[in-house]
Amino acid sequence: MKISNGTNAQGQPINVKLVVFDIQTKQFLPGVISQNPNAIDISPTGQWLAILPHGTVPGDLVNINRLYKISDLAAGDISKPVYVDSCYYNSVRSIGHNGWAYDKNGDEVLVYQDNRDDWMKAFNPDTGQSYIIFKGGTHTTTYDGQHIAAIKNPGSNGWFLMSTYGGSGWTKNQLLMFEVKSLTYTEDANNCTGMGGPNPVYVPQSDYPRVWRIGASENRYTGSYDTEGFASINMLNNKIYVGANWNSTDNLEVYRIELPQNWWTALG
Numbered sequence: 001m002k003i004s005n006g007t008n009a010q011g012q013p014i015n016v017k018l019v020v021f022d023i024q025t026k027q028f029l030p031g032v033i034s035q036n037p038n039a040i041d042i043s044p045t046g047q048w049l050a051i052l053p054h055g056t057v058p059g060d061l062v063n064i065n066r067l068y069k070i071s072d073l074a075a076g077d078i079s080k081p082v083y084v085d086s087c088y089y090n091s092v093r094s095i096g097h098n099g100w101a102y103d104k105n106g107d108e109v110l111v112y113q114d115n116r117d118d119w120m121k122a123f124n125p126d127t128g129q130s131y132i133i134f135k136g137g138t139h140t141t142t143y144d145g146q147h148i149a150a151i152k153n154p155g156s157n158g159w160f161l162m163s164t165y166g167g168s169g170w171t172k173n174q175l176l177m178f179e180v181k182s183l184t185y186t187e188d189a190n191n192c193t194g195m196g197g198p199n200p201v202y203v204p205q206s207d208y209p210r211v212w213r214i215g216a217s218e219n220r221y222t223g224s225y226d227t228e229g230f231a232s233i234n235m236l237n238n239k240i241y242v243g244a245n246w247n248s249t250d251n252l253e254v255y256r257i258e259l260p261q262n263w264w265t266a267l268g
Helices: 070-074 263-267
Strands: 039-042 048-052 066-069 095-102 108-114 119-124 129-135 145-149 159-165 174-179 211-216 231-233 239-244 253-258
Touching: 048 070, 066 070, 095 159, 108 145, 129 174, 145 231, 159 231
Parallel strands: 095 145
Antiparallel strands: 039 048, 048 066, 095 108, 108 119, 119 129, 145 159, 159 174, 174 211, 231 239, 239 253
């Protein structure tokens, strides 16, 4: 959680501290971080704290997207951050919307959009390595934006849930389950050419991740943040809840989609 002791003249919080509260001991962990990032998150297993400023100050390679082991914070140790692997372009590392999932091996991974080269990637904090899943705008045609829902059930390995909003083509306003799979490519994905840079040389279709199109959200994106079609999936991974501004501009509803039991086993 974020704690601050006031706001500045622009109404922004000052002297922000990031702390973790242990609900078992009902105490704050002694490892405290001074920063006011865009977002903070705890991994599904409770092993990692993610600090996600998303955009960063050019040249700043310290206060960028990174993770801390909860066990280190419990010991008061903030000296071992694990930095999210992302493209360093124009002196900035920046990631976009992100969410947790489990890879085929059952390891926690943070799935995210690399804002500097538009790759969708998966980052394993235990190894400090990331790999490419697909490139936005090529494998998925076009959409204005996306959000990634956290997969919390450790038994459903190998998939992540994306909700899209706006844009055109078959991915507009969709709920999509993507396979967490490393994409084989021949272009150097770390050349960091930035948005709009060259696409990878196309590889056989079998190398791309599988996509399960769950359905359309029927959302009407108006340009405001609250109409971006956020989705969430429950702990059993059999119900999706999505906010959708269904053919309207003055309200926002929540809809439930029920999935087959153990769908991840059926998909293999």
